[in-house]
Amino acid sequence: MSDIIRLTTPLSDSDVGELKAGDQVLINGIVYTARDAAHKRLIDLLDQGKELPFDISGQIIYYVGPAPARPGKVIGPAGPTTSYRMDPYAPGLMERGLKGMIGKGSRSGEVIGAMKRYRCVYFAAIGGAAALIARSIKKVDIIAYEDLGTEAIRRLEVEDFKAVVVNDIHGNDLYKDGKERYCRE
Amino acid sequence: MREINVKEITEAVKNLCMDANYELGDDVMTAFRRGLETEESPAGRGVFEALIENAEIARNERIPICQDTGFAVFFVELGQDVHIVDGLLTDAINEGVRQGYSEGYLRKSICDPFTRKNTGDNTPAVININLVSGDRLKIIAAPKGGGSTNMSRVTMLKPADGIEGIKNYVVQRAIEAGSNPCPPVIIGVGIGGTLEWAPLIAKKALLRPLGTTNPDPQLAEIEGDILKRINDTGIGPQGFGGRIYAMGVHIEKFPCHIASLPLAVNICCHASRHKEIIL
Ligand code: SF4
Numbered sequence: 001m002s003d004i005i006r007l008t009t010p011l012s013d014s015d016v017g018e019l020k021a022g023d024q025v026l027i028n029g030i031v032y033t034a035r036d037a038a039h040k041r042l043i044d045l046l047d048q049g050k051e052l053p054f055d056i057s058g059q060i061i062y063y064v065g066p067a068p069a070r071p072g073k074v075i076g077p078a079g080p081t082t083s084y085r086m087d088p089y090a091p092g093l094m095e096r097g098l099k100g101m102i103g104k105g106s107r108s109g110e111v112i113g114a115m116k117r118y119r120c121v122y123f124a125a126i127g128g129a130a131a132l133i134a135r136s137i138k139k140v141d142i143i144a145y146e147d148l149g150t151e152a153i154r155r156l157e158v159e160d161f162k163a164v165v166v167n168d169i170h171g172n173d174l175y176k177d178g179k180e181r182y183c184r185e
Numbered sequence: 186m187r188e189i190n191v192k193e194i195t196e197a198v199k200n201l202c203m204d205a206n207y208e209l210g211d212d213v214m215t216a217f218r219r220g221l222e223t224e225e226s227p228a229g230r231g232v233f234e235a236l237i238e239n240a241e242i243a244r245n246e247r248i249p250i251c252q253d254t255g256f257a258v259f260f261v262e263l264g265q266d267v268h269i270v271d272g273l274l275t276d277a278i279n280e281g282v283r284q285g286y287s288e289g290y291l292r293k294s295i296c297d298p299f300t301r302k303n304t305g306d307n308t309p310a311v312i313n314i315n316l317v318s319g320d321r322l323k324i325i326a327a328p329k330g331g332g333s334t335n336m337s338r339v340t341m342l343k344p345a346d347g348i349e350g351i352k353n354y355v356v357q358r359a360i361e362a363g364s365n366p367c368p369p370v371i372i373g374v375g376i377g378g379t380l381e382w383a384p385l386i387a388k389k390a391l392l393r394p395l396g397t398t399n400p401d402p403q404l405a406e407i408e409g410d411i412l413k414r415i416n417d418t419g420i421g422p423q424g425f426g427g428r429i430y431a432m433g434v435h436i437e438k439f440p441c442h443i444a445s446l447p448l449a450v451n452i453c454c455h456a457s458r459h460k461e462i463i464l
Pocket of ligand 1: 079080081127128129251252253254329330331332333334365366367454455456
């Protein structure tokens with residue numbers, strides 16, 4: 001595995017192009033949260049020809065539904081949720097300029113194809129390391145769908161948010177490569 | 186008859202919900218430390234390191250290990266000589282869940298299956314009650330996350346599939362689950378009973394402390410065999426590649442109908458949470 005790469009959002013096409021599956025990254029800047037219910041609403045907006053509630057170009061979406069924050073904390077534990085549930089919605093957002101997704105678990109062939117086409121990377125954060133991950137989130141604002149509670153869209157300011165590149169735009173897949181490297185069958 | 190007031194039950198359940206979510210068991214912590222020593226893949230060791238740090242932060246700050254604080258599942262052993270007063274047992278447990286999830290800053294993750302509208306307080310709980318002898322009330326809280334539950338399955342094998350068929354199914358299930366259920370995982374397997382019984386004993390199997398050997402030597406052997414085959418796939422921690430996908434395979438067996446061979450596989454993530462109290 002290579003050195004740690006620092007990324008600052010919004011990401012450019014060349015930022016994205018340089019990333020390879022297996023790279024460890026530290027993400028800085030703004031990251032937006034969205035999971036099942038918010039994705040459905042975003043895609044409904046696009047289907048109706050309406051604008052999204054935030055400018056998605058160059059941005060990263062983090063699939064997370066945080067736990068409530070204790071008083072004095074900006075956010076509660078906030079680890080990734082399983083990404084495949086967002087597969088039906090992801091290509092539509094990439095078409096609008098989405099450059100990164102953070103979650104856990106493998107993506108469909110269709111999403112991986114769309115990632116190549118629209119130049120978007122898929123990162124994994126450590127599933128279940130939610131209390132640790134919350135430490136890299138410095139500021140939180142709910143920007144849409146407050147009625148969805150934990151599923152509302154939040155604008156996070158992150159500092160050195162740890163993630164690993166799973167799918168790059170060149171067709172590499174850490175889940176496949178890693179498994180092959182250690183397989184004993 | 187010994188009397189137990191529902192207020193006492195609610196209070197106990199409230200605390201169980203919080204403690205189960207904040208404090209990872211010593212058995213799982215020990216497995217993490219062993220993983221950190223034995224995992225060959227550097228990325229995999231990084232995962233164990235992060236999980237140990239995560240569990241320590243959660244315990245010290247009294248915040249959940251994982252943001253998905255789960256469906257509130259309970260196993261209750263009710264002594265026949267206990268008389269519950271001032272209300273219903275299930276209401277008392279649900280009230281404890283309501284209070285625990287709200288006062289403990291736990292996530293409310295339960296919704297209507299059609300409208301997807303959140304119930305707002307993480308109720309209703311799933312409560313399994315067993316009558317036992319004596320005058321005590323034992324309550325085990327075992328909150329279960331959605332991600333790993335989604336990767337679990339129940340199936341009806343043919344009796345002819347036998348032990349080999351069981352092993353193959355469990356290994357295949359783990360391969361298909363891959364990185365989704367937050368590996369390193371613990372795999373609960375329920376063999377036998379009926380369509381509804383097999384998953385129940387699979388879930389119960391997960392309550393056995395990690396690192397202990399099945400008292401039934403045949404099941405212990407099957408557990409070891411499945412574990413080796415699953416870990417030989419190379420999927421590894423978080424699916425990043427490595428030697429440890431599962432930290433344990435736990436099997437429970439029950440007699441079944443002459444025509445059937447029910448099999449349930451409950452994949453539980455590393456956030457394997459359970460706490461118990463005896464009143
Ligand atoms: S599978 Fe477990 S560790 Fe992973 S997000 Fe769900 S509850 Fe948390």
